[in-house]
Amino acid sequence: xxxxxxxxxxxxxxxxxxLPFVPLLxxxxxxxxxxxxxxxxxxxxxxxGLLVDPQSEVLQGLVSSTVIALAVAAVASLVGLSxxxxxxxxAFRGKRLVQFLLLAPVVVPGIAVxxxxxxxxxxxxxxxTRRGVVLAHLIAAVPYVTLVMGSVYANxxxxxxxxxxxxxxxxxxxxxxVTLPAVAPGLAVGALFAFLISWGEYVxxxxxxxxxxxxxxxxxxxxxxxxxxxxxxxxAFALIVPPVLLLALTSRLLAGQDAPLAGFGRA
Amino acid sequence: xxTRIDLEGLTVDYGGAPVVADLDLAxxxxxxxxxxxxxxxxxxxTLRAVAGLLxxxxxxxxxxxxxxxxxxxxxxxxxxVFQSPLLFPxxxxxxxxxxxxxxxxxxxxxxxxxSLEALERVQLPGVADRRPGQLxxxxxxxxxLARALVAQPQVLLLDExxxxxDAALRVEVRDLVAQLQREAGxxxxxxxxxxxxxxxxxxxxxxxxxxxxxxxxxxxxFYERPASLRVARFFGTANAFxxxxxxxxxxxxLGEVPVRAADGPGVLVVRQEAVRLVGADxxxxxxxxxxxxxxxxxxxxxxxxxxxxxxxxxxATTPLAAGARVRVHVPPAHCTVVxxxx
Numbered sequence: 001x002x003x004x005x006x007x008x009x010x011x012x013x014x015x016x017x018x019l020p021f022v023p024l025l026x027x028x029x030x031x032x033x034x035x036x037x038x039x040x041x042x043x044x045x046x047x048x049g050l051l052v053d054p055q056s057e058v059l060q061g062l063v064s065s066t067v068i069a070l071a072v073a074a075v076a077s078l079v080g081l082s083x084x085x086x087x088x089x090x091a092f093r094g095k096r097l098v099q100f101l102l103l104a105p106v107v108v109p110g111i112a113v114x115x116x117x118x119x120x121x122x123x124x125x126x127x128x129t130r131r132g133v134v135l136a137h138l139i140a141a142v143p144y145v146t147l148v149m150g151s152v153y154a155n156x157x158x159x160x161x162x163x164x165x166x167x168x169x170x171x172x173x174x175x176x177x178v179t180l181p182a183v184a185p186g187l188a189v190g191a192l193f194a195f196l197i198s199w200g201e202y203v204x205x206x207x208x209x210x211x212x213x214x215x216x217x218x219x220x221x222x223x224x225x226x227x228x229x230x231x232x233x234x235x236a237f238a239l240i241v242p243p244v245l246l247l248a249l250t251s252r253l254l255a256g257q258d259a260p261l262a263g264f265g266r267a
Numbered sequence: 268x269x270t271r272i273d274l275e276g277l278t279v280d281y282g283g284a285p286v287v288a289d290l291d292l293a294x295x296x297x298x299x300x301x302x303x304x305x306x307x308x309x310x311x312x313t314l315r316a317v318a319g320l321l322x323x324x325x326x327x328x329x330x331x332x333x334x335x336x337x338x339x340x341x342x343x344x345x346x347x348v349f350q351s352p353l354l355f356p357x358x359x360x361x362x363x364x365x366x367x368x369x370x371x372x373x374x375x376x377x378x379x380x381x382s383l384e385a386l387e388r389v390q391l392p393g394v395a396d397r398r399p400g401q402l403x404x405x406x407x408x409x410x411x412l413a414r415a416l417v418a419q420p421q422v423l424l425l426d427e428x429x430x431x432x433d434a435a436l437r438v439e440v441r442d443l444v445a446q447l448q449r450e451a452g453x454x455x456x457x458x459x460x461x462x463x464x465x466x467x468x469x470x471x472x473x474x475x476x477x478x479x480x481x482x483x484x485x486x487x488x489f490y491e492r493p494a495s496l497r498v499a500r501f502f503g504t505a506n507a508f509x510x511x512x513x514x515x516x517x518x519x520x521l522g523e524v525p526v527r528a529a530d531g532p533g534v535l536v537v538r539q540e541a542v543r544l545v546g547a548d549x550x551x552x553x554x555x556x557x558x559x560x561x562x563x564x565x566x567x568x569x570x571x572x573x574x575x576x577x578x579x580x581x582x583a584t585t586p587l588a589a590g591a592r593v594r595v596h597v598p599p600a601h602c603t604v605v606x607x608x609x
Contacts, residue, residue, distance in 0.1 A: 166347035168370035181357035
């Protein structure tokens with residue numbers, strides 16, 4: 001039974017996952033790809049070339065998305081490190097309220113929140129700027145990082161910090177040499193989540209960026225509406241490949257015996 | 268020159284009832300003092316106050332007469348070993364051991380040399396380049412010990428360092444601690460709930476109950492001269508007989524026993540190991556064996572002497588069965604009178 005599942009199930013699963021990418025791949029190297037043809041009738045390197053052409057808005061979109069997602073990951077990690085510690089390790093008055101407020105953005109659609117605070121974004125000159133977009137993305141990203149770090153800290157034996165203190169380490173040394181190394185795998189997972197949330201965000205970017213800040217999802221959407229399907233396909237690739245690479249690099253952290261989170265159990 | 272520790276009126280409360288109340292304790296230079304007590308008695312809290320991991324509400328902690336209350340843990344000249352090894356997972360065993368030296372700014376080569384030396388001393392040569400998690404629990408605790416001692420602290424604090432180990436390892440690591448402590452001559456404060464551990468290791472034992480120090484003295488005194496009924500009970504004394512003291516003589520269900528105690532009601536306490544079986548013509552009280560328990564190395568017996576139960580221990584080879592008529596002698600030299608309800 002298990003052998004059968006392996007022989008039939010695994011190819012089915014992989015096929016189901018990978019098949020949708022085949023047309024994408026074909027489109028992204030096509031000039032002409034009329035309906036009944038199995039393969040593009042005329043090929044072109046133009047769509048993929050746009051990804052590395054400094055003049056194209058595609059490359060600018062790639063850069064914009066990367067800068068914003070990295071900034072979101074960095075800031076969300078900093079917030080998550082401290083908020084996660086407070087929530088994971090300490091009992092304090094109003095902890096449930098803080099937990100609720102932190103997690104509220106997960107429940108409340110980001111668009112509702114952003115519509116509400118857009119007035120302030122405009123007033124403080126944050127609308128139509130990358131900084132504004134980063135802030136808006138943080139609304140969505142911080143709860144997840146905080147959740148991850150909360151569970152990481154809840155599993156941290158803080159006596160290890162006391163042990164370091166009694167061995168002569170001042171607080172900063174304890175943080176740098178003991179605590180951060182201990183929570184680093186969890187922090188990497190949290191930062192990855194934040195990066196991915198920002199990377200794929202569309203509505204918030206559109207609302208706050210006002211079309212001035214063009215990230216990959218925005219460009220993709222614009223090209224999907226146009227007739228330039230090859231460029232849309234190339235953009236879709238640009239959107240998919242970095243997260244997949246990141247996931248592949250960090251999969252060790254998401255599963256397995258030493259994973260910082262329970263994840264999906266043992267690998 | 269070893270350091271002397273003085274705790275003066277140490278009190279720790281978290282708003283409510285004190286966890287540690289008005290504790291006075293002196294640890295002479297180079298000696299090992301055990302703070303003994305059941306869990307929740309405040310002994311670990313006391314140790315944490317000495318380490319600087321918490322601030323006492325009142326009182327003082329002095330090293331060589333100077334208060335250390337103003338110093339954070341890292342500036343106090345001490346090292347602490349906890350119940351679990353708490354090795355830093357991101358560092359090799361050698362780096363773990365050398366951590367304290369690194370914090371003192373000792374160079375890499377010197378650190379390595381002294382770490383290896385310390386690992387030798389805890390009988391763990393050849394593990395320097397392994398990672399935590401690749402060693403057994405007993406080995407990790409020995410690494411933890413090496414890490415504490417490598418920087419030659421003036422004060423060593425041990426918080427139940429053996430209780431996570433199984434019985435055989437516990438004895439092994441305990442003997443190692445005793446040996447290292449004597450060699451280094453480091454003033455040591457040791458917290459444990461195990462009276463045997465305290466008895467074997469300590470020069471002086473302080474028994475804590477409910478946040479208060481009940482009795483301080485050499486281990487033997489707790490068996491021979493308990494200060495109260497609770498102290499006697501904690502050390503496993505099974506025999507406590509209520510009576511009255513008049514003019515240096517205790518009178519009670521076992522007849523008369525000469526004692527050194529003030530007049531008034533008094534409970535006669537005697538260890539079961541001290542009670543002897545004697546011949547019919549010797550001084551003693553008649554009774555009937557009510558029950559016996561074979562413990563492997565000895566036989567514990569309960570003897571009913573006209574309604575009063577006397578516990579005693581005889582050698583495993585002594586034939587003794589329930590129902591036997593015996594004569595029981597309670598040697599006055601091993602008796603102590605404690606206040607009733609104490």
